[in-house]
Amino acid sequence: MPRLLPTALAVLSLAAVAGLAHAQGPRFNQDANGDGVISAQEFDDAAKARFQRMDANQDGVIDADELAAIQKRMEERRAARPDAGNGPGPGAGGGGFAAMDTDHDGKVTEAEALAVSKARFAALDADKNGVLSEAEQPVRRGPPN
Numbered sequence: 001m002p003r004l005l006p007t008a009l010a011v012l013s014l015a016a017v018a019g020l021a022h023a024q025g026p027r028f029n030q031d032a033n034g035d036g037v038i039s040a041q042e043f044d045d046a047a048k049a050r051f052q053r054m055d056a057n058q059d060g061v062i063d064a065d066e067l068a069a070i071q072k073r074m075e076e077r078r079a080a081r082p083d084a085g086n087g088p089g090p091g092a093g094g095g096g097f098a099a100m101d102t103d104h105d106g107k108v109t110e111a112e113a114l115a116v117s118k119a120r121f122a123a124l125d126a127d128k129n130g131v132l133s134e135a136e137q138p139v140r141r142g143p144p145n
Contacts, residue, residue: 060109
């Protein structure tokens, strides 16, 4: 299990951090009010929803078992779509998810994940106007976890 955790943390990092701001398409639309931009509140709401989906047992943390399940789903999706390429694999992203685990207990709480989401929003909001324009929104690479 100790070897699984760093890999799973990296996988969840990619899913939870890099994927939070994607807003294109009906299934992934974070622009809740349809105004063409994603507000900080819409971004936070999407991050909370993503965290809730990943927290399979709804205990308020993402743990090694949930991370392993997420990694398995991602691998299955990659295998089912060989034309989509592999994208960033486990360990990509410089251990970003491990950095989310600020208390280093091997679990990520919703508060830890949302703190990273807020920082991500701030980094994406290039003009610092409090919303993500279409140009500031990353392109979605695949389905959510």
